Amino acid sequence: MRYFASLICSLIFATLAFAGDADPSRQPPVEQSATTIATRGSDSGRYAFAVKASMLGVGAEVATRVTHRSNLRAGYNVMGYSASFDKDGATYSGHLSMRTIEAHYDFFPWARSFHISPGMLAFLGDPVTANAFLGPNQSVTFGGTDYVSDPNNPARVTGKAKFNQVAPMITVGFGNLVHRDSKRFSIPFEIGLAFQGAPKAMLNVSGNLCDSNGVCQPASNPAIQQNIVAEQNKLSNDVRAFKMYPIISVGFGYKF
Secondary structure, three states: OOOOOOOOOOOOOOOOOOOOOOOOOOOOHHHHHHHHHHHHHOOOOOEEEEEEEEOOEEEEEEEEEEEOOEEEEEEEEEEEEEEEEEEOOEEEEEEEEEEEEEEEEEEOOOOOOEEEEEEEEEEOOOOEEEEEEOOOOOEEEEOOEEEEEOOOOOOEEEEEEEOOOEEEEEEEEEOOOOOOOOOOEEOOEEEEEEOOOOOEEEEEEEOEEEOOOOOEEEOOOHHHHHHHHHHHHHHHHHOOOOOOEEEEEEEEEEEO
16 A cells, blocks of 8 residues: 655745844844744754553654654554453463554644544564363364364364554544644544454364264374364454454653
8 A cells, every 4th residue: 555645844934134223113133033032942842752552552652753744653562462262162262462563654734733644553473362272072163074182182273363464554633742832741642544454364283183983183184184274264254354453542742
């Protein structure tokens, strides 16, 4: 996906008037200097740091001014969550462990608080993993075929869901980390979407599985592997609608 960011620069030209002895209508040079200093002081600071909480977890970000109407911003987020769920006879222990890096180009069309921010999101590692240990004689279904975990060598299932490692994203919100005035603190808020693509499920089964006739074979058997792949495809199909990840975030920033 290609993004076209508009860079709009506002250049303010000040004309300095020098007072003459014979023209009292002109402002004194002392007053002009004080005005100029105040104007410069009200727009100090080009960098900012923020902490935030979002649907990507908790994180921190930095920003720097690019033009009068735009900033560059980068951040890092972490989130962890664990839960158990049942699927086709197996009880999985699932773990969500997201570590992400994001980068944005913040564009302020009216040079105020509202901004539009195209950007990129990178996933570090595998965000979703799940493990299941099948006890002796425990039933499980792979690809529509029923199996029983071999009592002599029980089966173990490990799985994960993979996203595209790098995903485009777009957010809109309010709040400028690098204020164009004397404000030092900000509370930015934004919402948007990351287009990470449909997750792909991956399953790996070790140990032995027994069929309905009581014949036990290693999970690496080609016929069993064919059913495991079918189950993997079924899981991928179940989550294929999850192509976009919602973004909602709020933070607290300081300009320096």
